[in-house]
Amino acid sequence: xxxxxxxxxxxxxxxxxxxxxxxxxxxxxxxxxxxxxxxxxxxxxxxxxxxxxxxxxxxxxxxxxxxxxxxxxxxxxxxxxxxxxxxxxxxxxxxxxxxxxxxxxxxxxxxxxxxxxxxxxxxxxxxxxxxxxxxxxxxxxxxxxxxxxxxxxxxxxxxxxxxxxxxxxxxxxxxxxxxxxxxxxxxxxxxxxxxxxxxxxxxxxxxxxxxxxxxxxxxxxxxxxxxxxxxxxxxxxxxxxxxxxxxxxxxxxxxxxxxxxxxxxxxxxxxxxxxxxxxxxxxxxxxxxxxxxxxxxxxxxxxxxxxxxxxxxxxxxxxxxx
Amino acid sequence: xxxxxxxxxxxxxxxxxxxxxxxxxxxxxxxxxxxxxxxxxxxxxxxxxxxxxxxxxxxxxxxxxxxxxxxxxxxxxxxxxxxxxxxxxxxxxxxxxxxxxxxxxxxxxxxxxxxxxxxxxxxxxxxxxxxxxxxxxxxxxxxxxxxxxxxxxxxxxxxxxxxxxxxxxxxxxxxxxxxxxxxxxxxxxxxxxxxxxxxxxxxxxxxxxxxxxxxxxxxxxxxxxxxxxxxxxxxxxxxxxxxxxxxxxxxxxxxxxxxxx
Amino acid sequence: xxxxxxxxxxxxxxxxxxxxxxxxxxxxxxxxxxxxxxxxxxxxxxxxxxxxxxxxxxxxxxxxxxxxxxxxxxxxxxxxxxxxxxxxxxxxxxxxxxxxxxxxxxxxxxxxxxxxxxxxxxxxxxxxxxxxxxxxxxxxxxxxxxxxxxxxxxxxxxxxxxxxxxxxxxxxxxxxxxxxxxxxxxxxxxxxxxxxxxxxxxxxxxxxxxxxxxxxxxxxxxxxxxxxxxxxxxxxxxxxxxxxxxxxxxxxxxxxxxxxxxxxxxxxxxxxxxxxxxxxxxxxxxxxxxxxxxxxxxxxxxxxxxxx
Numbered sequence: 001x002x003x004x005x006x007x008x009x010x011x012x013x014x015x016x017x018x019x020x021x022x023x024x025x026x027x028x029x030x031x032x033x034x035x036x037x038x039x040x041x042x043x044x045x046x047x048x049x050x051x052x053x054x055x056x057x058x059x060x061x062x063x064x065x066x067x068x069x070x071x072x073x074x075x076x077x078x079x080x081x082x083x084x085x086x087x088x089x090x091x092x093x094x095x096x097x098x099x100x101x102x103x104x105x106x107x108x109x110x111x112x113x114x115x116x117x118x119x120x121x122x123x124x125x126x127x128x129x130x131x132x133x134x135x136x137x138x139x140x141x142x143x144x145x146x147x148x149x150x151x152x153x154x155x156x157x158x159x160x161x162x163x164x165x166x167x168x169x170x171x172x173x174x175x176x177x178x179x180x181x182x183x184x185x186x187x188x189x190x191x192x193x194x195x196x197x198x199x200x201x202x203x204x205x206x207x208x209x210x211x212x213x214x215x216x217x218x219x220x221x222x223x224x225x226x227x228x229x230x231x232x233x234x235x236x237x238x239x240x241x242x243x244x245x246x247x248x249x250x251x252x253x254x255x256x257x258x259x260x261x262x263x264x265x266x267x268x269x270x271x272x273x274x275x276x277x278x279x280x281x282x283x284x285x286x287x288x289x290x291x292x293x294x295x296x297x298x299x300x301x302x303x304x305x306x307x308x309x310x311x312x313x314x315x316x317x318x319x320x321x322x
Numbered sequence: 323x324x325x326x327x328x329x330x331x332x333x334x335x336x337x338x339x340x341x342x343x344x345x346x347x348x349x350x351x352x353x354x355x356x357x358x359x360x361x362x363x364x365x366x367x368x369x370x371x372x373x374x375x376x377x378x379x380x381x382x383x384x385x386x387x388x389x390x391x392x393x394x395x396x397x398x399x400x401x402x403x404x405x406x407x408x409x410x411x412x413x414x415x416x417x418x419x420x421x422x423x424x425x426x427x428x429x430x431x432x433x434x435x436x437x438x439x440x441x442x443x444x445x446x447x448x449x450x451x452x453x454x455x456x457x458x459x460x461x462x463x464x465x466x467x468x469x470x471x472x473x474x475x476x477x478x479x480x481x482x483x484x485x486x487x488x489x490x491x492x493x494x495x496x497x498x499x500x501x502x503x504x505x506x507x508x509x510x511x512x513x514x515x516x517x518x519x520x521x522x523x524x525x526x527x528x529x530x531x532x533x534x535x536x537x538x539x540x541x542x543x544x545x546x547x548x549x550x551x552x553x554x555x556x557x558x559x560x561x562x563x564x565x566x567x568x569x570x571x572x573x574x575x576x577x578x579x580x581x582x583x
Numbered sequence: 584x585x586x587x588x589x590x591x592x593x594x595x596x597x598x599x600x601x602x603x604x605x606x607x608x609x610x611x612x613x614x615x616x617x618x619x620x621x622x623x624x625x626x627x628x629x630x631x632x633x634x635x636x637x638x639x640x641x642x643x644x645x646x647x648x649x650x651x652x653x654x655x656x657x658x659x660x661x662x663x664x665x666x667x668x669x670x671x672x673x674x675x676x677x678x679x680x681x682x683x684x685x686x687x688x689x690x691x692x693x694x695x696x697x698x699x700x701x702x703x704x705x706x707x708x709x710x711x712x713x714x715x716x717x718x719x720x721x722x723x724x725x726x727x728x729x730x731x732x733x734x735x736x737x738x739x740x741x742x743x744x745x746x747x748x749x750x751x752x753x754x755x756x757x758x759x760x761x762x763x764x765x766x767x768x769x770x771x772x773x774x775x776x777x778x779x780x781x782x783x784x785x786x787x788x789x790x791x792x793x794x795x796x797x798x799x800x801x802x803x804x805x806x807x808x809x810x811x812x813x814x815x816x817x818x819x820x821x822x823x824x825x826x827x828x829x830x831x832x833x834x835x836x837x838x839x840x841x842x843x844x845x846x847x848x849x850x851x852x853x854x855x856x857x858x859x860x861x862x863x864x865x866x867x868x869x870x871x872x873x874x875x876x877x878x879x880x881x882x883x884x885x886x887x888x889x890x891x
Contacts, residue, residue, distance in 0.1 A: 222348075234362055409661070412659040
């Protein structure tokens, strides 16, 4: 509650020697629920000013563009371009999922660009002292930083998907687009939230522990890539590259969790043409949807770990060693 | 004397306490994965194929490349980021020599880390007695060549680009993991292709192949690259990229971004 | 030692410095100007980090850009505080001294000497990461002078120093200037500069507004006659007498009691020569005498204010 501005100020006893002990801000906190938004907005503006970001955004939109073209071809020349998704049941959801799958590497790169410096740059400049001397809490600060990466990534995931959805809606409503897949809009929104939540939590967590955006980015790149390589290598050795088996194990990485959760959102079972060495012929291999709960648990654990790491590191006091 | 100080300081910067732990983890990680893979393979365990899988995907495909990206771009980007470049560029040391010394320190760092990691994987899978069964000697020779080629490329990127780490990662884990698997001649525009020619690894044959894998194994799509050519390309590329980097660094202006007032 | 001929530097569409020509010789020269005036750009051109877009920059007779021959005889202390945080102050200075060409026992002796000169002996073996602002400033100055350069360029060297530190550094820089070295110091704290030197380069919006001795420059600013304030019990009488002097332009009584008067003159030398005789002859009592605009701040204000 803010004090009445009409009330006279209470007289402060004059002190020849100032009280130099450390004090938290104990003045009135304005009842603004969106205090974090100022930080988010500033960070997003910073990201939008980078030309490299727009290059990545353009690249991240390509998979949806390609899938849109594919849908167009299918509708125009069905003989020349048969249903390439190989999926049963729904027709459009697999296309959206495959486009999402093509975007994943760019999500990672955008997360690096937008997120590596979120807190690391403040650590370097000792800006945390400035932030936390304002009437904002640690939570506001963290939420502000987190939201900046989350909103950026979600927008990059969502906007091309929505555009593709709009194209399908306008062009194929008469072909039963809405009727056959009424939940597709909700599914694509759900899938678009996944990379934002996971990437932003982890990158903000690592950024908080570094004074160099470059090193925070390098650490996250290492973590992301090594988790993928380890999961795929172990899966490859264990299941000899058989896509139908060990689906969950293949998804036990940051990239895998994102892909697996998105696949759960779209409820897509893919059928991929594979050449069998035994039968020496092509056959359609069905790739099942990975189990939801283990992936959800792993995703939630990674998210909480990232946020907890960031929160543990956010201090208003400069710690000097030397 | 000044050369020694530059070299030593660069090594020191690359081995700050926090980074040292990460490097140690990176040395141990492939060996740990080899152990896990050994356990996962069970009765089908064949050290050659597990070594091949781990060495090709984790050491050549990941460790070598990511260390080259981080350290290669870091020799210059870190100095610019922490603004210490100002001190270096106003000392009576020719710029090309400064960058060459920093590159050599990064090269040494990458080579030692990947070679130690590779050796540890071989020891884990083959044991000391059967080490001769592993292609470790060949890999220990080719890894420095890879470190040289990738290092030179990423140093060049650092001299030319404002955010070399980002573009380096895009190249390393986009281009370099995709292009070598393409059929035909296009794969020749990837460094990894030549490294694979010089250090082929026997891997677990998958039971099924996808369309791209089939395409690369079809008769007629095999692009046989001679060993000598792979050597020539890698060494030639390294020398060219490094010389370009040294030249660029000698003629371009490097001022920390917020200091142009 | 330093020569700029019509040097300009653009950053894309923004101009850093614009058509600057000047010569800087031995002694301490202060580079003055408000933020964004182009001081740092000028220093970067002199220290060979940037090239001029047009015009010419020469230091010790050579183009300084990436020129080791120039850097061997030049020291630079940048404005920023960033450094190798994991090195100790001594290691930092030693490394940069070695890069400047010092070797063996001379290297270590010289490092010891400069660390002592900047008052960092007690903290030299601590990591720079733990240094205060003032300590960082001192160690930065130490690395700039360790190889005994003929030309020393310091960007805001007194920032972050406490009053004692400021005095010590000012004295150190003055000593170097007296030894015949060319010391260029940028600052926007006029009081400090005034204590350090009378030689200035005044910049504003990328242009060089004035160069030379501050008092000479002051005398040349015709539009603003010198103001001299006198406190006396008999202000009206003194004012009447002063108006008879040909060098006095005007006299103003500053308060109702006429105990303080302010005169304006275009020829302060002549006024100062005639005033003692007048005071002794007429028996005036003068309790205070000052010239509020015969200083750097006034020069700065008049020149920058007019251009603003």
